[in-house]
Amino acid sequence: MRRVESTLPPGERVVYEGHLSMWAMSPWLVLGIVLMVWGVLVGSLGDAVFSALLLFGGGLLMFGFAIALLLTTQLALTRKRLIATFGVFRPRRVMFELGEVRRVHVRQGPVGGIFDYGTLVIGRGGAPALRIAGIEKPFMFRERLARLRDALLAQMRMAA
Template identity: 35%
Template sequence: MANYIDSVLIGGERVIHRANLSMWNELPLLLLGVVLLPLFGAGLLVFLAIYIKVKSTELAITNKRVIAKFGFISRSTVELNINKIESLQVHQTLLGRLFNFGSLVIAGAGEPQAPIPGIARPLEFRRYFMEAQEQATQLAAR
């Protein structure tokens, strides 16, 4: 599978941090797959759907933007200029805190909020984002 993020990088842009979805976010579907496994292997289809969803989602912070790509056959992307992002919120449920996953909500200047659900290690993602935004701000000030 070709890597979407690497294919859309522009001149002088480099990836600072990559993230992925958490399998724990798919716990209800995983349990459904276990229940359906004895029914002619129907659970295997559920497991395959989860695998495709997790593997076909790409998340990255570059020195210029935040990029998120969802989907295998149909594709949905969110690409926000790092200097235009006003806030990055982390939402974690109790289960999310226990298993270190959560949702990110990115709000940009003049742009609607862009939710990214089920990301693994969301606080780490936020830390890398804050560092990248600080570096971009310092470069712009020069």
């Protein structure tokens, strides 16, 4: 969570974190491992060294990319804002004030329902929606976001 905490103003802290689900990345991880094993088998069986290197290298890239996504995708809530950081090669950071968030949708397929992961679609005003796929426990994240947003709006009404 260091990438998120480094962007926070003094005195603000993370209240809730959302993480990328290992189950969401499992097809890429398994395919990477299968390609690496296949590459080793092809290389040890005969003269197809170039094919073996391509298979092993492709599997290694898939596996590494999935692990990098797991490590770099972060979603955090503070008492005032929602912060999302994602991206391996070009990291992106998106910050929303909680008062700006208008809608939060969860999209979850059958496998996501079984393993409790899904896609969060967070919209604010007229801006395009932020879509983050593969978030672990998306309904809990949506509920925490709604609770924090309602508390902030009530606090703003009391101050006015």
